[in-house]
Amino acid sequence: NAGVMQNPRHLVRRRGQEARLRCSPMKGHSHVYWYRQLPEEGLKFMVYLQKENIIDESGMPKERFSAEFPKEGPSILRIQQVVRGDSAAYFCASSLLANSYNEQFFGPGTRLTVL
């Protein structure tokens, strides 16, 4: 009965490289959310996806960031040409359905460090 899985748990990239973060939702969950936690700040919503669809990307930076949730496989958050300000913990959450009657369960996070 695995929970939300994220990998890698820690990722180090140099400025200008690409970072690819993966999230496998809980079994049976088809709704995935990505949040970012900057140092000394709260969790901020980035994007909400269902299988093969981006539902809400209002929290996603307009450039360099993209997300997908393909029909098969995990959800991917991709950051191109990383900068030091991208250093943060990135959390994925999943839910069974999309309203508040279905809680969002979080994974352990990926801690991205940009050198």
Added chain:
Amino acid sequence: EDQVTQSPEALRLQEGESSSLNCSYTVSGLRGLFWYRQDPGKGPEFLFTLYSAGEEKEKERLKATLTKKESFLHITAPKPEDSATYLCAVQARTSGSRLTFGEGTQLTVNP
């Protein structure tokens, strides 16, 4: 814009010393208010969802309550293992499924 403010930022208690954490919110139509616990280096762990003013939920030493403007997380006779950061989040009817989080209250319970 949805806003969540948690207080205090940090709270230090002795084992057995009961207290409350506050979460004040401003949303255009509350769909749900959520409490999570986060341990260092880990993801948030779901605790409670509250949907309407007057609602209360309990789990072990924790009890969450909700009014039209704020929520309280009451901790009764805390133990050192209750030490964590407690996060409050709201989901608004106009904001889709996203959660808006407060910055959390860091609770330390000394033995």
